[in-house]
Amino acid sequence: MKIVGVGCGPGMMTGEAIRAIGEAAEVHGSARAIELASEAIRPGCPVHEITDYRALRTLDDGAVVLSTGDPMLSGLGYLPGEIVPGISSLQVALARLHLPWTRVVVVSAHGRDHAAACAEAGAEVARGRIVFLLADPTFAVDRLAGVLGADSPGARIAVCESLGYPDERIRVGTVGDPPIPSSPLFVVVAGIF
Numbered sequence: 481m482k483i484v485g486v487g488c489g490p491g492m493m494t495g496e497a498i499r500a501i502g503e504a505a506e507v508h509g510s511a512r513a514i515e516l517a518s519e520a521i522r523p524g525c526p527v528h529e530i531t532d533y534r535a536l537r538t539l540d541d542g543a544v545v546l547s548t549g550d551p552m553l554s555g556l557g558y559l560p561g562e563i564v565p566g567i568s569s570l571q572v573a574l575a576r577l578h579l580p581w582t583r584v585v586v587v588s589a590h591g592r593d594h595a596a597a598c599a600e601a602g603a604e605v606a607r608g609r610i611v612f613l614l615a616d617p618t619f620a621v622d623r624l625a626g627v628l629g630a631d632s633p634g635a636r637i638a639v640c641e642s643l644g645y646p647d648e649r650i651r652v653g654t655v656g657d658p659p660i661p662s663s664p665l666f667v668v669v670a671g672i673f
């Protein structure tokens with residue numbers, strides 16, 4: 481089985497990803513991943529929207545599992561099989577903001593305890609790091625701003641929504657006046673930058 485990153489938005493598949501998907505005996509993915517990969521799926525190839533993530537471990541050799549963005553960034557890269565990298569929300573957000581990776585640390589709040597993720601982000605920003613935070617639709621940016629404000633009052637907060645999609649939006653604010661996302665698909669970048 482191959483786990484193939486399809487990019488975090490339309491038009492972001494690599495040549496390697498396009499080839500792997502085109503040669504697949506069957507394709508499995510979330511609705512968003514299937515939509516992103518649709519042009520590369522050969523006509524007649526069986527396509528399955530994933531309902532049971534545990535069942536993915538037992539797929540045949542020729543199967544391709546699609547993972548949005550890059551499989552190794554909180555994606556399906558934990559599955560056994562070859563990983564084909566993809567363009568992640570991390571890559572696109574840092575490119576849009578013109579920020580180098582060397583000062584960045586990744587924090588995930590996706591499906592996790594948001595208070596713990598905010599505390600982790602606050603500690604990293606206080607150490608001089610730029611935090612790239614994977615959010616989920618219920619993540620409250622103003623709560624993160626409150627935590628950052630305690631130790632890093634000069635920090636800036638960027639909210640990057642729908643990266644790569646036609647409605648992409650990047651806004652940068654302060655801990656006192658953070659941007660509030662209006663779409664469920666967003667990441668946050670915070671720090672002194």
Ligand SMILES: C[S@@+](CC[C@H](N)C(=O)[O-])C[C@H]1O[C@@H](n2cnc3c(N)ncnc32)[C@H](O)[C@@H]1O
Binds near residue numbers: 547550567570590641
């Ligand atoms: C489970 S993580 C998967 C990340 C993915 N593997 C990647 O490489 O970007 C899902 C989270 O990634 C972020 N994300 C993924 N695609 C995005 C996009 N196009 N725009 C903004 N955020 C995105 C959001 O925070 C979303 O809740």
